[in-house]
Amino acid sequence: MDYKKDIQNYIELEIEVLRKLDVDQINKALNLLDETRLRKGRIYICGNGGSAATASHFQNDFNKGVSEYIDIPFRFHCLNDNVATLMAIANDIGYEEVFRFQLRGNLEPGDILVAISGSGNSPNVIHAVEYAKSLGNQIIGLTGYTGGKLKELSDISLHAPVMSMQVTEDIHMIFDHLMMSVFYKYLCGKEHLRRE
Template sequence: MKDYTKKISSYIDQEKQVLDTISQEDINQVMNLLEEARLNGRRIFTCGNGGSASTASHMVCDFNKGVSLNQETKYNFECLSDNVAVMMAIANDISYDDIFVIPLQNKLQKGDVLIGISGSGNSENVVRAFAYAKEKGAKTIAMTGYSGGKLKEMADYSLHVNVDNMQIAEDVHLILNHLMMYILAGE
């Protein structure tokens, strides 16, 4: 039997170190923006690719059901990564880089919020969605890893996980989702 305990310990230690670097003030600002959107009837869109798409979808579940369940004024989250048919039609007929911006052109209103999740911060389809959202007067929240890439620079609000490890960045993005959901559900 192989002994993986040193590698397991190293991964867990790195995750703990990264969590200690996350700005609590940035999280607080994002939570206040999300609450403002909820109370003003604004829509909140999420998007990402791969594991980040999974986190984007998970947020919709946690906020639309978990946080909203016992609130009179509910959250209105929608994950742009969840409609495979629309994404594939756009990717096939137009460009994969436009799979999020085209649905936003049908739905996004001034004052809405777009949460873009990208480990690198450079996913072109999320970058294009951010550019469109900013053009239309929506607020943007970037959840990134590594250096934060283009999304961190473009975002109105940033939840940046400063680590050059995709798995840990994605882990922490989900932790941040659960942290916000847990606190806001108790309000």
């Protein structure tokens, strides 16, 4: 089989979406993340499916990757990463509560929530966002498609304007690595991370 045309089409779609990204919103996200770091606030992050893996990847890149080189570290906390807690909440209370329940009693003034949902309508993500907003905490939302409810609720919207879950999730990882690269330069004095 010759897949080259499909490969090229996918690459061209990625490039098209990248050119449409809102640089002002990315800049606002960088500033809010750094302000939260400096005041030693927590940055909670969550998502479903592939977005759960993205949330874990964000936590790794900021808590270890960037924080290794700075005096005041980022304090990311991924709500996806304790499987026992997730399963207990899903079984005993309901899957739509797996993130909100973990925020209850933990979310403090000055903390923020990074919420990831390709469709923008994942009920468990939306419940967590609505809870955080009810307490006055700010939301950075990562979305695709038309953005759904999450885009509307977000204080800062990192939106991938594309009707493809695969490209949406690719762009969400680019948001992570883009912001990480900027912080390497401005916080760590490094152009990029290099391991020998």
